[in-house]
Amino acid sequence: MELSKNFEPQAIDDKWYKHWLDKQYFKSVPDSREAYTIVMPPPNVTGVLHMGHALNNTIQDILIRRARMEGKNTCWIPGTDHASIATEAKVVAMLRERGIIKSSLTREEFLAYAWEWKEKYGGIILQQLKKLGCSLDWDRTAFTMDKDYYASVVKIFIDLFNKGLIYRGKRMVNWDPVSLTALSDEEVIFKDVDSKLYYVNYLLTDGRPGITVATTRPETILGDVAICVSPADERYSSLIGKEVIVPIINRKIPIIADDYVTADFGTGALKITPAHDKNDHTIGLKHKLKAIDTLDLSGKFTAAELEEDHPGEQVLSYEGMDRFALRKKITEDIATLGQLEKIEEYKGQVGTSERTGAVIESKLSMQWFIDMQAFMKKNPQSLSAVMDDSIRFHPAKAKNTYNHWLENIKDWCISRQLWWGQRIPAWYDTAGNIYVSETEMEAREQAIKRNSAFAENSVLRQDEDVLDTWFSSWLWPMEVFKGISNPGNEDVKYYYPTTTLVTGQDIIFFWVARMVMAGYEYSSVAPFRDVYFTGMVRDKQGRKMSKQLGNSPDLLGLIDHYGADATRFGVMIASPAGNDILFDESSLEQGRNFNNKLWNALKLLKMWEGRQAASATASAEGEHDLFAIRWFRQRLNQVGCEVADLMLQFRLSEALKVIYSLIWDDFCSWYLEWAKPGFEQPIDQLIYQTTVDFFSELMLLLHPFMPFITEEIYHQLEERDDDICNKQIITYNGMEKDLLATGDLLKAAVTSLRDARNKQQLKPKEQIVLHVQAENENTYKTIEHLLVKQVNASSLNYTREAVAGSIGIVMGKDKFYIETTSPFDSSAQKENLVKELNHLQSFLIAIEKKLGNQQFLQNAKPDVLMMEQKKKSDAEVKIKLIGETLLTL
RNA sequence: GGGAGUUUAGCUCAGUUGGUUUAGAGCAUCUGCCUUACAAGCAGAGGGUCACAGGUUCGACUCCUGUAACUCCCA
DSSP: OOOOSSOOHHHHHHHHHHHHHHTTTTOOOOOSSOEEEEEOOOOBTTOOOOHHHHHHHHHHHHHHHHHHHTTOEEEEEOEEBOOHHHHHHHHHHHHHHTTOOGGGSOHHHHHHHHHHHHHHHTTHHHHHHHHTTOOOOGGGOEETTSHHHHHHHHHHHHHHHHTTOEEEEEEEEEEETTTTEEEOGGGEEEEEEEEEEEEEEEEETTSSEEEEEEESOGGGGGGOOEEEEOTTOGGGTTTTTOEEEOTTTOOEEEEEEOTTSOTTSTTSEEEEOTTTOHHHHHHHHHTTOOOOOOBOTTSBBOOGGGGGGOOOHHHHTTTTOBHHHHHHHHHHHHHHTTOEEEEEEEEEEEEEETTTOOBOEEEEEEEEEEOHHHHHHHOTHHHHHHHTTSSEEESTTHHHHHHHHHHTOOOEEOEESOSSSOBOOEEEETTOOEEEOSSHHHHHHHHHHHOTTOOTTOOEEEOOOEEOHHHHHTTHHHHTTTTTTSTTOHHHHHHOSOSEEEEEGGGIIIIIIHHHHHHHHHHSSOSOSEEEEEOOEEOTTSOBOOTTTTOSOOHHHHHHHHOHHHHHHHHHHTOOTTSOEEOOHHHHHHHHHHHHHHHHHHHHHHHHHTTEEOGGGTTHHHHHHHHHHHHHHHHHHHHHHHHHHHHHTTOHHHHHHHHHHIIIIIIIIIIHHHHOOSTTOOEEHHHHHHHHHHHHHHHHHHTTTSHHHHHHHHHHHSOOSSOGGGOOOOOOOOOOHHHHHHHHHHHHHHHHHHHHHHHTTOOTTOOEEEEEEOSOHHHHHTTHHHHHHHTTEEEEEEOSSOOTTSEEEEETTEEEEEEOSSOOOHHHHHHHHHHHHHHHHHHHHHHHHHHTOHHHHHHSOHHHHHHHHHHHHHHHHHHHHHHHHHHHO
């Protein structure tokens, strides 16, 4: 069959993916082999594939494919996350487009729409992963809202509640006024903003100017309950205990002192608004101050809590005004009163919602929390396992981040005011008593047992809220094997704990830490052994990929254009563990070029295939070519060992680099040239077959990184019944250093002779006579045939002295002389040698100085000393050689 | 404001307990080649006082201190 000029991935990719599926290579069932398990970080159910996923899943696929080829029973679980807030936001937006407002729907109606949406758009991303070649066990695809999964989440909530680790309380939470829900601390993203600092004067009760406060949020002024200063601040000491009047609302509030305030920010006086700021809330509690909330759930002004102040018309006119409009309006009104001293530009930070981008309000609200202090006390291994490397982080520096977070852990707000998700299994009676149980029936039984006033027909109302998405995903490694819903089943016993987790550093707290916690609480072991953190994918200029910037490439488009293998190569070649990768399409081009290189090597072999000669001719001539074979065998061993070692250390990018260079440089540029028969000559059968075997072995090494082309070439090389996909990789050990050194000598000789030819502008076709003055002639005997061939020499002679009228080249401790019929100019040659000589002489001086240093001689280790002495003698030999050569020029 | 990390060739990065011929790779650049698989290629070459300033040491890219810039995390 005629092979195409270049590698054409499209048809080949699909063909092999289908073949692998047909052969069920990705399907795993427990057996006697060692398991290698990865659970995919479940992407949002409505997600589409982007660069981050490509990187993440390529890495997982490489690990899984390598493990499969090492004889492990590999199981890679695909799945999606219901992503309550993100998905609900999308469904709400979709409904709005169709003219439906969420509040007009019942919970059941809304959920019906949500499920419809999920069925239609959910899991597109999983289909897209097939394009990338991901070898996932599709039969095990999981979803965090599957029936069993849902039940497990509820079960865990009840269990933690019964253990006293979950409580309900009115606390300051992060409130998203757009999606109308509480958020955990981790879901709040702090952003730098240009804001303003407003200086407002609060008058004393007698009408005299009292104290000036700097605030970034004048709109909350109507909720002020105190002014706080530092007790050490002498400017204000006389004012402490006095009262001032809040502008507009005319409320009298005290001036108090607290160490929390630092004298050098703003004016040194802080307004205390406990309903709208976390720190103010803390101070409020300490000083027993009331919290007056002046914003409703969507961040609009409400006077509902201001009744005691008998608000006037002005205040009532603010009703329903958005917080940002209100800020402007109140500022104007304070200015009108003459109490606005000045406005300064200020660079501050605001918290925004990770999902909606809305500016977060701190808000007092009744929510469910996990008591993390108590939880950690019960499961201290959650921290220690990472610190003592029972769970290994790659890169290890992520341990610091992990440690810092866990040491300062805060309670986890797990309730969300949403409908899409696992509904909180708590029921309330009319008296407000709480009953936590799986069903209303059980809640009712509890109520009757605990509460004599509760009658058969009394009303029970289930909590309206759902649980934080991460409260379900922290069970992922266990529940994908039904470890919670069906504890102790065969799958969970075999596959759990999983082997490796591959995920982004950005969700180390959200997800990794919590999985570890859940792992210890519910299985007494860590859920995984190694965690590989990928960096963030950025664009060429180092910017984050975002929809707004429009700098995230269309991944499927790239795969169509370059092929899956080139895409995987491009993503991997530039991504050391834990470092951000700067995505540049040119690395995909490099991948595509690599494909072509492989393809052309295949074409060369196919050409040879039809031109084989019986191996009997491998007598005198063939002998020489055996060096190429013996040498490349050693290079394969060497790189095979290196790759195995790098894979163990999760240095995947480097592993790919050494394989790339082995194939491109050693195999294509050197080995194939050495093995190549003369023009239109047949190839020795033995050499041909060995070359096919080498190429196959290379494909085996490369397969985890570039699965499609390697499978194709593996089958193109020979008719075969097996597939590379589940073939066992060769275990490499040991190598012959002498052979490798001789190979290096040959390469160096060829390179320096070619360089000399270049510098003398000898045409490639022009033959030369080569004279070798070698320290060790025998080494050259095994390679002289190849040397002659590669530098286009008509003959090679050994000599003990300089050859007059030739071009002299010094390579290490050996010398070459090129005899040529064309005239040559020795000046360039001379210049080079002088440069080299200068270099060596200063090098020698440095070494002699070192060796003349008594303290060095006393302190240095013997082998270091010996090395220095060898350097010295080597340099002396070389200097002598160059000196002699210069004399002949 | 607190913490962590980074700074090595034009770019992206290696450099594993301080000594391995006065720092390596890929990409990019330059020179010469359509040489019987490959111009998406081949053969060569050039390019770095290892951010800066001190210190420890016989010896520092490597260890310590400080400074600067950038990145991330937390408040």
